[in-house]
Amino acid sequence: MxxxxxxxxxxxxxxxxxxxxxxxxxxxxxxxKSKTKRKxxxxxxxxxxxxxxxxxxxxxxxxxLQQWVEQKLYCxxxxxxxxxxxxxxxxxxMLYHYFQVKMGIDFKTWRxxxxxxxxxxxxxxxxxxxxxxxxEAAGFSDRSNFHRQFVRFVGCSPKQWRDSGGKL
Numbered sequence: 001m002x003x004x005x006x007x008x009x010x011x012x013x014x015x016x017x018x019x020x021x022x023x024x025x026x027x028x029x030x031x032x033k034s035k036t037k038r039k040x041x042x043x044x045x046x047x048x049x050x051x052x053x054x055x056x057x058x059x060x061x062x063x064x065l066q067q068w069v070e071q072k073l074y075c076x077x078x079x080x081x082x083x084x085x086x087x088x089x090x091x092x093x094m095l096y097h098y099f100q101v102k103m104g105i106d107f108k109t110w111r112x113x114x115x116x117x118x119x120x121x122x123x124x125x126x127x128x129x130x131x132x133x134x135x136e137a138a139g140f141s142d143r144s145n146f147h148r149q150f151v152r153f154v155g156c157s158p159k160q161w162r163d164s165g166g167k168l
Contacts, residue, residue, distance in 0.1 A: 064088040075139035115139040123162040131158040
């Protein structure tokens with residue numbers, strides 16, 4: 001099984017918390033071991049609860065993001081990540097964590113990929129519409145950013161891609 005670097009970091013953090021609990025358990029004299037054992041159990045339980053809470057939050061975020069994509073809200077270019085997180089009923093920190101752990105990329109890159117795919121679709125469906133308007137409709141705030149991002153992700157300009165019928 002392959003893990004992203006963020007998943008490895010998260011698993012290492014959980015493992016470190018559990019290791020800390022084990023160190024506490026084994027470092028004390030036998031007189032205070034029962035008290036230490038309870039403390040170690042509380043630490044383990046807290047780590048497990050935090051992992052469950054993250055899993056629940058990720059599940060809710062999965063559903064919210066699916067609706068967000070279906071509604072094509074990624075095409076709204078004037079929104080900050082904070083505003084998007086609020087729309088998704090989460091925090092910008094949880095949004096960041098979700099994308100690092102589950103997606104292996106940051107939110108901004110993911111959103112740009114969605115916008116590029118939308119622009120590609122619009123370029124083929126609307127051959128008489130200028131690429132500038134297509135870029136704006138796909139969520140890019142200006143022509144130069146649209147062109148730069150399109151070349152970065154697709155490898156050619158929007159016009160070249162359209163002229164090839166989407167075959168480049």
